[in-house]
Amino acid sequence: MHIVVCLKQVPNTTQVKINPETNTLVRDGVESIMNPFDENALEMALQLKEAHPGTRVTALTMGPPQAADILKEAVGRGADDVLLLCDRAVAGSDTLATSYAISCAVRSLGAPDLVIFGKQAIDGDTAQVGPGVADWLGIPCVACVRKCEIAADGKTATVERVSEDAYDVVEAPLPCALTVVKEANVPRMASLRGKMAARKLAIEPTTAAATGADPALLGLAASPTHVVRIFSPPAKTGGAKWEGLEPAEAAQKLVAELKNRKLV
Amino acid sequence: MAELNYGLSELALEIRSMMREFAQTRVKPVRAELDEKGIFPIDLLRELGKMDLMGLYIPEAYGGTFDGDSLPNIIAVEELSRVCIGVSVSFAANGLGSDPILIGGSEEQKKKYLPAIARGEKLAAYALTEPNAGSDAGSIRTTAVKKGDKYVLNGTKQWITNGGEADVYCVFAVTDKNRGARGVSCFIVEKGTPGFSFGKKENKMGIRASATRELIFEDCEVPAENLIGREGTGFIWAMKTFDVSRPGIAAQAIGLAQGALDEAVSYAKVRQQFGRPVIANQGLSWMLAEMATKIEAARALTYATVRTIDSGAKDYSKFSAMCKMYASDMAMEVTTNAVQVLGGYGYMKEYPVEKMMRDAKILQIYEGTNQIQRDIIGLALNKEYAGAAKA
Amino acid sequence: MGLLIDREKCIGCGACAAQCPFGALSLDAEGKAQANEACTACGSCTEACPVGALKIEAAEKKSAGIDLAEWRGVWVYAEQREGALHGVSFELLGEGRVLAEKLGVPLTAVLLGSGVEALAAPLFEHGADRVILADHPALAAYTAEAYAEALSALVRKYKPEALLAGATTIGRGFVPRVAIEVRTGLTADCTGLDIDPATRRLLQTRPAFGGNIMACIECPDHRPQMATVRPKVFKAAPAQPGRTGELVKETLDLKAPAVRVLETVHAMENEKNVADAEIIVTGGRGLGKPENFALLRELADALGGAAIGASRAAVDAGWISAFHQVGQTGKTVRPKVYIACGVSGQIQHLVGMNSSDTIIAINKDPDAPIFGVADIGIVGDLFQVVPEIIRALKA
Numbered sequence A: 001m002h003i004v005v006c007l008k009q010v011p012n013t014t015q016v017k018i019n020p021e022t023n024t025l026v027r028d029g030v031e032s033i034m035n036p037f038d039e040n041a042l043e044m045a046l047q048l049k050e051a052h053p054g055t056r057v058t059a060l061t062m063g064p065p066q067a068a069d070i071l072k073e074a075v076g077r078g079a080d081d082v083l084l085l086c087d088r089a090v091a092g093s094d095t096l097a098t099s100y101a102i103s104c105a106v107r108s109l110g111a112p113d114l115v116i117f118g119k120q121a122i123d124g125d126t127a128q129v130g131p132g133v134a135d136w137l138g139i140p141c142v143a144c145v146r147k148c149e150i151a152a153d154g155k156t157a158t159v160e161r162v163s164e165d166a167y168d169v170v171e172a173p174l175p176c177a178l179t180v181v182k183e184a185n186v187p188r189m190a191s192l193r194g195k196m197a198a199r200k201l202a203i204e205p206t207t208a209a210a211t212g213a214d215p216a217l218l219g220l221a222a223s224p225t226h227v228v229r230i231f232s233p234p235a236k237t238g239g240a241k242w243e244g245l246e247p248a249e250a251a252q253k254l255v256a257e258l259k260n261r262k263l264v
Numbered sequence B: 001m002a003e004l005n006y007g008l009s010e011l012a013l014e015i016r017s018m019m020r021e022f023a024q025t026r027v028k029p030v031r032a033e034l035d036e037k038g039i040f041p042i043d044l045l046r047e048l049g050k051m052d053l054m055g056l057y058i059p060e061a062y063g064g065t066f067d068g069d070s071l072p073n074i075i076a077v078e079e080l081s082r083v084c085i086g087v088s089v090s091f092a093a094n095g096l097g098s099d100p101i102l103i104g105g106s107e108e109q110k111k112k113y114l115p116a117i118a119r120g121e122k123l124a125a126y127a128l129t130e131p132n133a134g135s136d137a138g139s140i141r142t143t144a145v146k147k148g149d150k151y152v153l154n155g156t157k158q159w160i161t162n163g164g165e166a167d168v169y170c171v172f173a174v175t176d177k178n179r180g181a182r183g184v185s186c187f188i189v190e191k192g193t194p195g196f197s198f199g200k201k202e203n204k205m206g207i208r209a210s211a212t213r214e215l216i217f218e219d220c221e222v223p224a225e226n227l228i229g230r231e232g233t234g235f236i237w238a239m240k241t242f243d244v245s246r247p248g249i250a251a252q253a254i255g256l257a258q259g260a261l262d263e264a265v266s267y268a269k270v271r272q273q274f275g276r277p278v279i280a281n282q283g284l285s286w287m288l289a290e291m292a293t294k295i296e297a298a299r300a301l302t303y304a305t306v307r308t309i310d311s312g313a314k315d316y317s318k319f320s321a322m323c324k325m326y327a328s329d330m331a332m333e334v335t336t337n338a339v340q341v342l343g344g345y346g347y348m349k350e351y352p353v354e355k356m357m358r359d360a361k362i363l364q365i366y367e368g369t370n371q372i373q374r375d376i377i378g379l380a381l382n383k384e385y386a387g388a389a390k391a
Numbered sequence C: 001m002g003l004l005i006d007r008e009k010c011i012g013c014g015a016c017a018a019q020c021p022f023g024a025l026s027l028d029a030e031g032k033a034q035a036n037e038a039c040t041a042c043g044s045c046t047e048a049c050p051v052g053a054l055k056i057e058a059a060e061k062k063s064a065g066i067d068l069a070e071w072r073g074v075w076v077y078a079e080q081r082e083g084a085l086h087g088v089s090f091e092l093l094g095e096g097r098v099l100a101e102k103l104g105v106p107l108t109a110v111l112l113g114s115g116v117e118a119l120a121a122p123l124f125e126h127g128a129d130r131v132i133l134a135d136h137p138a139l140a141a142y143t144a145e146a147y148a149e150a151l152s153a154l155v156r157k158y159k160p161e162a163l164l165a166g167a168t169t170i171g172r173g174f175v176p177r178v179a180i181e182v183r184t185g186l187t188a189d190c191t192g193l194d195i196d197p198a199t200r201r202l203l204q205t206r207p208a209f210g211g212n213i214m215a216c217i218e219c220p221d222h223r224p225q226m227a228t229v230r231p232k233v234f235k236a237a238p239a240q241p242g243r244t245g246e247l248v249k250e251t252l253d254l255k256a257p258a259v260r261v262l263e264t265v266h267a268m269e270n271e272k273n274v275a276d277a278e279i280i281v282t283g284g285r286g287l288g289k290p291e292n293f294a295l296l297r298e299l300a301d302a303l304g305g306a307a308i309g310a311s312r313a314a315v316d317a318g319w320i321s322a323f324h325q326v327g328q329t330g331k332t333v334r335p336k337v338y339i340a341c342g343v344s345g346q347i348q349h350l351v352g353m354n355s356s357d358t359i360i361a362i363n364k365d366p367d368a369p370i371f372g373v374a375d376i377g378i379v380g381d382l383f384q385v386v387p388e389i390i391r392a393l394k395a
Helices: A036-051 A065-077 A095-108 A129-137 A192-200 A247-260 B010-037 B042-050 B071-083 B085-104 B107-118 B177-183 B234-270 B282-310 B317-347 B353-364 B370-384 B386-390 C015-019 C044-048 C087-103 C117-125 C144-158 C169-181 C290-302 C312-316 C347-353 C382-394
Strands: A002-007 A009-011 A017-019 A024-026 A032-034 A056-062 A081-085 A114-118 A141-150 A156-162 A167-173 A176-180 A226-231 A240-242 B124-127 B143-147 B150-161 B168-174 B184-190 B196-201 B212-223 C002-005 C025-027 C033-035 C054-057 C074-078 C107-113 C130-135 C162-166 C186-190 C192-196 C201-208 C213-218 C225-229 C246-250 C260-265 C279-283 C307-310 C337-341 C358-363 C376-379
Touching: A002 A036, A002 A065, A002 A095, A002 A129, A009 A065, A032 A036, A032 A065, A036 A056, A036 A065, A036 A114, A036 A141, A036 A176, A056 A065, A056 A095, A065 A081, A065 A192, A081 A095, A095 A129, A095 C169, A095 C186, A114 A129, A129 A141, A129 A176, A129 C169, A141 A167, A141 C144, A141 C169, A156 A176, A192 B010, A247 C376, A247 C382, B010 B042, B010 B071, B010 B085, B010 B353, B042 B085, B071 B085, B071 B234, B071 B282, B085 B107, B085 B124, B085 B150, B085 B168, B085 B184, B085 B234, B085 B353, B124 B150, B150 B168, B150 B184, B168 B212, B168 B234, B177 B184, B184 B212, B184 B234, B234 B282, B234 B317, B234 B353, B282 B317, B317 B353, B317 B370, B370 B386, C002 C033, C015 C025, C015 C044, C044 C054, C074 C087, C074 C144, C087 C107, C087 C117, C087 C162, C087 C192, C087 C225, C107 C117, C107 C144, C117 C130, C117 C246, C130 C144, C144 C169, C162 C169, C169 C186, C169 C225, C186 C201, C201 C225, C279 C290, C290 C307, C290 C337, C290 C382, C307 C312, C358 C382
Parallel strands: A002 A056, A002 A114, A056 A081, A114 A176, A141 A176, A240 C376, B124 B168, C074 C107, C074 C162, C107 C130, C130 C246, C162 C225, C186 C225, C279 C307, C279 C337, C337 C358, C358 C376
Antiparallel strands: A009 A032, A017 A024, A141 A156, A156 A167, A167 C260, A226 C213, B143 B150, B143 B168, B150 B212, B168 B184, B196 B212, C002 C054, C025 C033, C192 C201, C201 C213
């Protein structure tokens, strides 16, 4: 079996702060990380590899040259091969153009049996690229998967697809795509030998042209959506802050206030 | 954070960052629960095995990553201890349990046992102490009688770290009771051997995540090929093991004290009294300054000792004893002071320093009490100055 | 196309690099601004540049030849699950009504499923002028492929100018495929929608970077303009009993889906869902350990059955399932009362709950960002304060 895991390097948005004076993002000291949901996708691929000997896992990313870091991290954890799609031609791509570019990269790897994505990336939060890539590839996609088993004959995947208040047991023929939720697993940490192997790895970037992509479908020009304005969310100012009250006093005051506002 | 240049290798630095992340993400969230309920951290150890971190002291030929530099292992223990020594002692006890095989074992024994230990699939334990043989290890009563191609073991071992959890035990037993310490031999005993069972698990003051248990041998037959070295060499393996393992106890102490300092300084910067953070009080900041200084002194002594051992020096018992003694006394002091810095909060289980202080005490006791360490150092001084007195 | 940097004008001040939300700009060896692949041509930097060295070159005129005038009407995807309409459908009808009126076009609800005709009536009552129903056995259970195929076929046939869907696991699962099929843009998780009266364009506002910035997005040359909207962001339109409209039954030729739903398990039924709750009690990292959620459950009971929420930190620590997670990567909630206990208030949490009617925060740290959005903030130890609140409620 050949599994392709699509990864994205993202700024750690939990560290991003807004400078209240200039109302701009403070990115200083914000590290670049592997998108947390993609870690779960990678872990699912690695667990499938362990369960099905002979399986090969390829980690794929699209991004600037430094995105090679997350591919090295993936190798440290056990990925066999990597593909770094790095091309100015894809700059400004929205989800339509991005999913096209990634679908070409996936296709250039042959015909993988399974393409796994994280549920969404924490910088864009669109959750569109996984299903989009699947559509370009013409394969099914099951989104929000927390469990995946592949039949012994390697022809079908049985997955648990979670929704807001239930889960479905779904059977999908391979090849197919999955997007993975956090509760699927606990991502492993890289091993020492894996890290050593990753350190020696020289990752050569691949261009979109080399993956057979049609330049007319890439980048800003091929992107229907445009960001026309970026602004900071209006800051909500806090209301009353009670400090130095005894716990019982604060509690009584709160309950009185809630009753007063007819909230309880 | 500024740090002294200890000339750590790339491997040591890599392992430090891996262990640091592991301790923060895996151990810290569960340490209070492991402590409270006395849960052995088997999942954590298995995960460390998958990360190739259970064989840092085992040579590459036997599946580990040891390349002649012991500092990566020492630093791994230190980083794990910074978050929880209940977990770190369970980790380090594998090294202690493997050391007799590494030091005195045959090629066959090494090939048979060490690779699985390096992968974290099997755990090891070191079984010397008995109810009546603590510091006086020469007075052990467990016996091993040769019968054909087997030895028959009888007796009880006490307070064995990783007891019940480990798969491979290095057990010290008397093969010739007329020869005292020279009549002690060391055997590899596998869990599941008929006649080998476990007694009660101890309910301890600290390091509660670790398993401390009795081993009971009742006509337990062990193949003769499981004898390490020749008959009567056990005491040599026991003492040589301690010489190389005591810096590991020091590493636990340094890590633990560093963890307590981390908590104390962070708290002192945030806690406001009389309108300013408490760290602004000179009395308190001097306390922190001394804590930090002593930790660094212990680290320098320990790393230097490890380097000396690695260099092939013959005589290092004194330094091993010094770093174990100094670092563990320091850790007791630093963790006690960390509780003091946090005041009433420090005494509560909501904050980790209470556990750290309970955990610290064992470091002054196990692998030779600190009184024994002083004896060793005193004895060494007496010997070293024998010539000087004549001169 | 994209960002143009005038190297002559650039003075190497770095203002653009500081401004760029994507970290795409830096200074090159000659001290001039340069952009890397992360650039999305959003234009933030053009405003920051003091010398006007940066500009966004308009994308080349699309030759796709889409006649925008052919595309008219606002559509709402009416989501149903197991024969029941999802609440977001009514919220979208409420917002869709506003947009349709601004554009002077009718509002259509699209209903997909098998044996779901009865659901058309409530859609009319909540503001739909027309319901297009595709009732087909292949749509009995939700699969992204069949639903995307059906909706794409309807879009191609009727040519709506805008299409809204709920950002639920279903909407986010298949609507992206529709966008690819019809080659148009899709903006996810919008929190604000409006119409530019001059261009008739749909202005789609959404949070990005974990809610740290808001982006306004347009889809100028492609149709339909598609957006998903998170549940609880808009208020549902009130029902007008007896209101009705045109029901169009479409017969589609759909393949049997290759993906099969074997079983649906309602494992969460015993738990109150934060998405629908009037009162939510949320625990964060400050709870310290999973057992302490019991204290919050006690408070929830004392409040007459509130739902339990959790911050990402609490979920990531494994203390409680992701079902309870509130925030950018969890659920968006809009209860009457939101009580945050030991939640520091990371921006990604705040975006999921800051439109709650009344927010109460309990935290030891007086500087915790949660106090910035709280209507009532109590600085104190939750383990002391919460039991007292329970006592006061029971008194």
